[in-house]
Amino acid sequence: MTDVTGPEGKRRYPLRWHVMDALEGAAGVLWPRRMAPFTGWLLLAPALLLVAVLVLGMVQIAESSLHTLDRSTFLPSEDYTLENYRTVADSATYLKVIWRSLYGSFLTVVFTLILAFPYSYILVRTNSAFTRKALLVALFLPFFIGQVVRAYGWLIILGNAGLVNDALELIGVERQRLLFSFPTVVFGLVQYMLPFAVLLLAPALTAIPREVETAAGSLGANWARVLWHVVLPMARPGLIGATLVVSTLSLTDFAMPAMLGGGSQDFIANAIYDQFFRTADQGLGSALALLLVAIGSLLVGAIFAAFGAGTLAMGGRE
Amino acid sequence: MTAPLQRAIFWILVGFAVLILSLPMVIVVGASVTSGNIIAFPPEGFSLKWYEKIAQARDLQQAFWRSIQVSLVCVAVSVPVGTLAGIALSRYRLRGAMALQVYLLLPFTVPLIASGIGMMLVFGEWRILGALWPVGVACAVINLPFIIWSVSASAASLDRDLELAAQNCGAGPIATFFHVTLPAVMPGVITGGLLMFVLAMTEFLVSLLLTDARTVTLPVQVYNNIRSIITPDLAAVSTIFVVIALAAVWLLDRLVGLEIFLKSK
Numbered sequence: 001m002t003d004v005t006g007p008e009g010k011r012r013y014p015l016r017w018h019v020m021d022a023l024e025g026a027a028g029v030l031w032p033r034r035m036a037p038f039t040g041w042l043l044l045a046p047a048l049l050l051v052a053v054l055v056l057g058m059v060q061i062a063e064s065s066l067h068t069l070d071r072s073t074f075l076p077s078e079d080y081t082l083e084n085y086r087t088v089a090d091s092a093t094y095l096k097v098i099w100r101s102l103y104g105s106f107l108t109v110v111f112t113l114i115l116a117f118p119y120s121y122i123l124v125r126t127n128s129a130f131t132r133k134a135l136l137v138a139l140f141l142p143f144f145i146g147q148v149v150r151a152y153g154w155l156i157i158l159g160n161a162g163l164v165n166d167a168l169e170l171i172g173v174e175r176q177r178l179l180f181s182f183p184t185v186v187f188g189l190v191q192y193m194l195p196f197a198v199l200l201l202a203p204a205l206t207a208i209p210r211e212v213e214t215a216a217g218s219l220g221a222n223w224a225r226v227l228w229h230v231v232l233p234m235a236r237p238g239l240i241g242a243t244l245v246v247s248t249l250s251l252t253d254f255a256m257p258a259m260l261g262g263g264s265q266d267f268i269a270n271a272i273y274d275q276f277f278r279t280a281d282q283g284l285g286s287a288l289a290l291l292l293v294a295i296g297s298l299l300v301g302a303i304f305a306a307f308g309a310g311t312l313a314m315g316g317r318e
Numbered sequence: 319m320t321a322p323l324q325r326a327i328f329w330i331l332v333g334f335a336v337l338i339l340s341l342p343m344v345i346v347v348g349a350s351v352t353s354g355n356i357i358a359f360p361p362e363g364f365s366l367k368w369y370e371k372i373a374q375a376r377d378l379q380q381a382f383w384r385s386i387q388v389s390l391v392c393v394a395v396s397v398p399v400g401t402l403a404g405i406a407l408s409r410y411r412l413r414g415a416m417a418l419q420v421y422l423l424l425p426f427t428v429p430l431i432a433s434g435i436g437m438m439l440v441f442g443e444w445r446i447l448g449a450l451w452p453v454g455v456a457c458a459v460i461n462l463p464f465i466i467w468s469v470s471a472s473a474a475s476l477d478r479d480l481e482l483a484a485q486n487c488g489a490g491p492i493a494t495f496f497h498v499t500l501p502a503v504m505p506g507v508i509t510g511g512l513l514m515f516v517l518a519m520t521e522f523l524v525s526l527l528l529t530d531a532r533t534v535t536l537p538v539q540v541y542n543n544i545r546s547i548i549t550p551d552l553a554a555v556s557t558i559f560v561v562i563a564l565a566a567v568w569l570l571d572r573l574v575g576l577e578i579f580l581k582s583k
Contacts, residue, residue, distance in 0.1 A: 024490035039491075040410025044418070047403035047466065050395070050459050051424055057436020058428065064439065115335045118328035124580055135336070136576040137567055142339050144563035146520025148537045149556040152544055153342020156349055156357050156553075163345065191338040199579055207582035223321035245426070252429030254523045259544065269431040269523075276435060289432045300427050 058293065065286035076283055084287035094271065094288070098295070101267040104182070105251035108189040112246050113239065115190065116197035120238070121231075123198065124205040143195040151259040154188055155179065158260075180262035188256040193249060197242040204238025205231075240307045247303075248296050268292045343560050350553035357550055368554040378555055381539040384450055385519050388535055391454025392518035396465050397511045399458070404469025404506065405499060409478075425460045433460055434527035441528065453528045453535065457518035464517070465510030472506030473499075505574045512573070516566045520559065 031042065067076035068083045088094050123135050142150055157163045158178040165175045178184055208231060216226045232239070254269035261267075266274075268288065275285030350368055352361030372378050403422070412418060425433065437456050441447040476499065484494045500507075522537040529538055536555070543552055570576060 020490075020493050020496075023492045027490070027492050040406045040412050043402040043406035043410070044412070046399040047422060047462065050399055050455075050462060051422060053437060053440060053455070053459055054424055054428060054433055057433060057438075057440045060439035060443070061432065061436050115331055118331040119335050122328055122332055133571075133576065135332070136579070137571075138336050138339050140567045140570070140576060141343060141560075141563050144516045144520065144566045145343065145559050146522060146537055148520075148522050148540050148544075149346065149559045150342045152540065152552065152556055153346045155544065156345050157341060159357075187338075191342075194335060194339060202580045203582045206580050223324040227324075248427065248429070252431060254431055255541075259541070269429065272431050272435065273527075285435070289429075289435055292429050293432050296429050297427065 058290075061286045061289050061293075063286075064282050065290050067283045069281045069283055074280065084283045085291075087284060088287055088291060097266055097268055097271050098291075100182070100265070101251050101269075102295075104186050104189065104257075104267065105247050107186050108193060108250040109243055109247050111186070111190045112193045112197045113242060116194055116201055116242060117235075119194070120198045120201040120205050123202055125210070139195045139198055142191075147192060147255040148259070150192065151188060151255055154184075154191075154260060158184060179260060180264050182261075182265050185257050185261045185265045185267075188260040189250045189253060192253075192256060193246045196245050196249065200241035200245060201235065201238040204235045204241070208234045236307070240303065244300060244303050247299055251299065252292060252296060268295075346553050346556040347560055349550055350557045352550050352553075355550070357553065368550045371551045372554045375551070378536070378539060378551075381534050381536040382558070384533060385536040387450055388454045388457060388521075388525070389515045389518040391451050392457040392461070393511050393515050395455055396458035396462055396514045397507060400462055400465030400510055400514075401469050401500075401503065401507050403462075404466045404510075405473050405503060407466065408470040408473040409476075409499075422466060423463055425462050430460060430523045431527075434524040437524070438527050447528065448530055448533065450533050453525055453533070454518065456524050456528055457521050458514065460521075460524060461514055461517045464513050465507075468510035468513065469503050469506040472503040476502040505578075509570065509574050509578070512566060512570055516562065519562060 031039070035042075064076060065084055066080045066082070067078075068081055069075075070077050119135065119139075123132060123139075126132050126135075155162075159165070160175060160177065160179075162178075164178060169175060212230055212234070213226050216230045217223075221229065251267075252269055253267060254273060257265050257267040257270050258273075261270075263270075269292070272285050272288045272292065275281050275288060279285075348361055349357050351364050351366065353365035353367065354362035406412070407418070407422075420427075428436075434456070437452075437459070438447065441452050441456075446452045480502070481494055481498050484498045485491075489497065520537055521535075522541065525535045525538050526541065529535060534542065536558075540552060540555055543549075567576070
């Protein structure tokens with residue numbers, strides 16, 4: 001940029017600067033200085049619009065949930081009715097599916113946290129750079145591989161002629177039918193959720209100074225008491241964030257129940273999919289979808305109201 | 319960590335976690351090099367014949383390229399949108415910040431099946447269902463919070479005075495943005511962009527809902543094939559995903575360092 005301040009009359013004004021001036025000029029006209037207080041909103045506008053697609057989708061679902069399927073024409077009915085919701089409420093099958101999803105999601109949260117806590121703890125506290133890197137890589141790889149491929153791996157491992165059954169046979173246990181059962185679906189969900197949970201827990205553990213634990217220890221607390229009275233309470237934002245994400249993602253999961261449950265262990269998402277693509281009853285499917293949104297929001301709302309957003313807050317400001 | 323008992327318990331749990339995280343990958347890669355005709359682990363002898371087979375399978379190849387296109391659309395949409403939003407959220411005081419948080423977290427709080435079906439209905443109304451680019455846009459919508467997070471985390475650590483200094487030196491708002499703000503949040507933009515690409519590449523449920531037989535993406539193709547018959551060629555396809563994941567992790571580590579995710583907010 002030194003060439004600009006040459007001798008008088010010989011100033012060169014680079015093309016880039018012309019472009020920048022033109023841009024600044026245009027910006028000044030399109031977005032005058034008095035609009036400055038709204039600049040934040042201008043920058044946010046595209047994101048707000050993009051998320052609006054989702055909101056529109058919710059409106060569409062709500063709309064179509066109010067029409068029943070006319071069995072004679074296979075078209076949605078003209079008039080508005082709450083019939084679909086009544087069908088869901090009266091159906092023992094759907095109540096069972098909803099219960100199974102809630103119970104599965106609860107179990108997933110418990111087991112995921114039991115595994116994610118020591119994982120994050122060692123990840124944060126270890127002195128070995130190699131251990132830390134290895135644990136991080138082991139965490140990110142599956143996160144980037146995607147659900148389908150991971151479920152496929154488990155199909156091979158847990159299949160009737162799979163690795164686990166081979167091992168069982170070696171130690172003299174009869175081959176088991178492991179796939180397509182509820183515990184297997186929960187297991188699949190746990191291993192799927194583990195990276196999410198660790199990534200939400202670890203920042204909270206980083207925020208706890210090592211000295212606090214040392215101090216508690218030197219005051220006579222054994223490790224279990226340090227953990228229970230010091231580390232866990234201080235890790236609360238992380239535990240909340242992890243619980244929020246794991247519970248909602250597993251409650252609404254489709255792939256694990258579909259692939260590891262093999263149709264016998266459907267969660268709500270699978271029931272919705274079936275209504276849309278097997279039975280082609282869009283209204284009933286929409287009612288179920290809206291119900292799932294409601295259950296999920298209630299869950300999130302309850303955790304939010306009770307504990308705050310934890311490590312889930314965006315934008316650095318709480 | 320002092321107590322040996324705590325050490326032992328924690329390491330046993332971590333060992334189990336590492337096992338269940340890595341085992342599917344190892345098995346899939348192992349099964350893909352079998353010379354037999356059925357899925358088996360340990361594989362029966364070594365051969366690359368299943369890779370040869372997928373190299374000739376047109377449906378898989380086309381699905382692969384469609385996935386790449388979807389990911390590129392997703393990145394093209396989400397990176398500018400998410401970058402601006404991330405900067406706005408951390409650099410400007412906005413009225414109703416709490417409501418904004420709730421609104422912008424909708425892609426995470428609305429279940430994927432509902433988002434997917436909602437967008438399926440909306441795109442159907444707009445008569446763009448069946449094209450490939452809306453799938454990319456949908457992936458951008460459902461993963462948007464990821465890039466907003468990563469950008470706003472970078473932006474929060476930028477010294478406000480730097481922007482003021484630039485303006486003091488005569489830089490207009492546009493120049494300040496491109497020469498000061500954007501370079502400062504670049505680590506967040508790159509991390510977010512990478513995340514968006516890989517997540518769109520592996521996105522399954524929303525793709526399943528928004529694609530038809532002519533536009534299936536690779537994860538959906540794998541899912542469909544699993545439901546019909548499990549042959550080792552799927553293991554070879556899955557290995558492609560493992561390779562992509564390895565590349566992404568390596569890149570992420572080189573660009574920003576994986577340790578960045580451990581930082582407290």
